[in-house]
Amino acid sequence: MRYKMSIDTITAINTVRLVMTLQEARARVAAQNIALANIPNSKVSYLDINTPMSQLRAALADPVTLVETIDRQSLQSIESLVSKRHQNIDVLSLDNEVAELSTASGRYQALADGLSRQFALMQMAVRGGK
């Protein structure tokens, strides 16, 4: 019999850590595209963040599947999610890349803040509410 259980603290922290890694990679890819924006013959890099995020969302309903998905994605390297397009760099929109970078940076910082609060609660519980 399979018991329905809620997501424990460690799984929640691991989920946040994984999404932070993805957001950091997203910011790095955008920063690289910005740095190479005007260099001839450079290639635009794309990070497929939708696939791992949709897998995480789909696994949220079941804690066991979520843990398995996090473990599988943690082992997967970020490189495998990055693809370089051989198209001309002229198609790159600098505004889009800056927006992408700002979004990723904001989400990363919000997640880091959430993680800090979670740790603060855990520390308070360890101290017995003091």
Add this chain to the structure above:
Amino acid sequence: MSLDKISETVRFGLSYERMRVEVASYNLAISNLALKSGTPSTVQRVAVPSGFFQHMQGKPIVITESVEERLQVDHSHPLADEKGLVHYPKVDAAKEMATLVSATRAYEANIRAYNSLRAMTLKAFEIGKQT
């Protein structure tokens, strides 16, 4: 992987764009500078070092490019030739101005990228910090 050395890539982007601004300014500055007899007509361009795309490292380099001459009749000019023609490098002012604007915008975007990545790193250092 190049993404691991992103700060170096951003720094390269900054120096590349700054050099483009300087080179475009230089080209505009010399556009009305008469050439001495026998001096080749050249402008400067910025290029990436060889092997840059493999390692995402290095410094941008300035190369010299030959351009056509622009001739102007001015018999009183001290550098005029025997026909009274003064030789100037043919600098495309519109192209140089476009380079100037696009390089300035890209430089600002690179600074923003650097600041955002730095803010992310500083925020990561605050995880678990006692307030």
